[in-house]
Amino acid sequence: MSLKFQQGVSLIELMIAMVLGLLVSAIVIGMFSSTVGSTRQAVSAMRLNQELRTVMDMMVRDIRRSGYWAGDSVASNPHASVIQAGLPVNVFTSPKSADANSCVVLSYDYDADQSATIEHLMGYRLDDAEGAVEVLWASSSSLTSNVDCTVLNSTNWENLTDREAVDITGLVFTPLPSAASFASATVRSIQITLTGQSKSDSKLVRQLIEEVRVRNDL
Template sequence: MLNMTMTSRSSRRRGARLERGISLVELMVGLTVGLMVTAGAISLFASNVSQSRRVVANARVEQDLRNIADLITRDLRRAGYWGNAINGTLAVGAAAAAASNPYASVAPASSPTDGQIVYSFSRGAEDDAKSDAETFGFRRNADDGTVEMQTSNGTWKKLNDPNYTTITSLSLNDASPDTIPLGYRCPTNCSPGSAGCPEVKVRRYDLVLTGRSVLDSTVVRTLRTSVRLRNDEMSGKCPA
C-alpha cells in the first residue's frame, strides 16, 4: 500500500513538471537561435542575388564591348580602299604625276574625350573623288554613353543600349611601324630618305574601349585590340 502511494505521488510530480512547458529563458534561447539561422539564410540569399547580378552585368558589358570592337575592326580594315589604285602608281607622260588616293586619310581619336574616328573607302563609283556616301566613322556620344557609327556623312547609328552599358572612353592610336622605302624598285634608283622617294606605310591602329555597367557601377571593363588596315598608304614617286 505504501509503495502504491509513493508511486502515485511520483507520477503526479512528473505530470506537474510536464504541464509547466518551457521557461522564458528557453524561449529566448530558441528565438535567438532561430533568428540567427534566419539571418544567415537571408544573408546567403542576398549574397547570391548580388553575385548573380554582378555576373549578368559583367557579361553584358563584355558582350557590348566585344560587339562594338568587332564592328569597328571589320569596317575600319576597309579604310583607304580605292578601285583605281593603279592610278596612284603610274604617271603617263613626262609632265604627268601619279594621282593621290582620295580615301587615304584616317583621322583617329586624339583622346578618350574626343572618341571619334573618321575614314573613307570607295563603294564602287570610281570617279577618283570621295563623296558623302563614302565617309564613315565611329564616335563616343558623351551625353548618353553610347558609341555611334557613321553610315554616311552626317548619319549616325547607336551601337549599344545606354540603359545597360555606358561607354566611358573610345580611343584609336596609330601603332604603325616605320615606313618601308621603295626607291630601289624605281627605274632610276632613289636612295632611302631622299625627299619624295616612294615609300609605303603599313597601317595599324590600337583600339581601346572602356565601358561601365548601369546595373552595377562597380563593373568596369576595358577591351584592347589591334586593327591592321588592308590598304597600305603609298607616298612619293620615282625620280624622272
Template sequence: MQLTHTWKSQQGLTLVEVMVAMAIGIFLLGAGGAAFISAMNTQTENLQLTRLNQDMRTLLDIMSKDIRRSGFLTSKPHLSSNSTHLKQNPFFSTDNDIKAIDNTCFLYAYNRHDTDPVSVSTSDRFGFKLVTADGESGKIMMRKSADNNSNCTDGSWETITEPEVDITELKFSISTSGVNPTSLLDSEGVLTGENSCTAGSACASCTSGEPCIQIRSVDITLTARLAADHTVTQSMKRTVRIRNDKYIDAF
C-alpha cells in the same frame, strides 16, 4: 493480481529556455536570409557584368570588321579599267586615308559597292566616334556617308550603342610598319613568297626615296558602364590589322 500505474509528472520549457531557443532560431534565420540576399546580389552583379561584356564585344566586333576593310579597292583587279588604281589607290589618298582625330574619332573609306571602274563616292566614307552628353553619358556613333574625310562632324551619323550602356572612353591609335617590296623578291626578281624574306630572314625596312609597303594596325580601347549602375564598369582593347596594305611609290 492487480496492476498499478505509476504516473510521472511532465514539465514544460521554462521561459528562459524558450527565449534562448527563439534567439537561436532568429539568428539562424537572419544568417540564412543574409546569405540568400548576398547570393542574389552577387548573381545580379554577374548578370549585369555579363550583359555589359556582351554589349562591348558586339561594339568591338562591329568596329573591327568594318575598319579592317579600310582601303579596299576592287575584287576585279584583272580588269584594265582598274589597273591604274591598283598602284594609285584613291582610298589611300590624303582625302580618304585612315585618320584618328583626337584619339576619339576614326575615319576611313573603302569601295563599298565594289564599283567598276573605281570611283570614290560619299557612301564610301565611314567612321566611328564617341559623343558625350553633359560630361556623363556617352555613346558611339557610326558614319554612313560623308563629303570628305577631314573632320568628324561632316556626314550622316547614327548611334550604335544601346541606351543601357554608357561609353566612358573610346580611343583609336594607328601603328604602322614598312616593308621594302624588293626584299620580297627572289634572286630573279619574282615575288614567290618562298625564296624571299618570308622564308625566315627579316624583311628589309623602308628607306627614304624607295617604294614601301605600309602595314597598318589600329588599336581600339573601349571602356563602358551600365547606365543604371555606374559601379558596373569594364574595359576592353582590341588590335585590328587592316587587310589592305598601303603601297607608297617613294617613301
C-alpha cells in the same frame, strides 16, 4: 494509480529557441542576399564585356577593310583616297568629345558592287554627353573627297551602345607608328582603346585594346 503530468517548456527555453531560430533565419537570408548580389554583379559584368566586345569587333572589322574595292583597276579605286589627307581611313577629334583622336572615318566597297557612293562611308566616334559610341549610317548619294568626322549631319550618327546598360568613358584611335607619319606610312595600323563602365555598378570598369592593320593600303 499514479498520475503523470505533461510539462511544457519554460519561458526561458521558448525565448532561447526563438533566438536560435532568428539567428538561423538571418544566416540563410544573408547567404541568399549575397548570392543574389553576386549573380547581379556577374550579369552586369557579362553585359559590359559583351557590349564592349561587340562594338570593338565592329570597329576592327571595318578599319581592317578600309580602302577595299571590288573593281579591276587598283589605280581607279575611289575608296583609296576619299578620306581627308587622301587616305582610305583617318583619325579625327569627335565634335562630340573633348578627347583627341576620338573619331575614325573610312570608306570601302562593303557590298562589292564596284561603286563609290556615300553609303560606303563608315565612322565611329565618342559622344561624351551620351556616354556612348556613335556610328555613321550614311545615305546613298555621290561620294565626295576630303571626308572627315563632321561628314553629313547629326542625324546620320546614331548611338551604337546601350546607354541604359553601359557608359562609354573613353574611345581613342591611335595611328601607328605615330600620328605624324601615318599619312606616309608604308603599312598603316590603328590602335583602338575602348573603355566603359556598367550603369548598374560603377565599380565594374573594363578596357579593351586592339591593334588593327589596314590591309588595303596602296
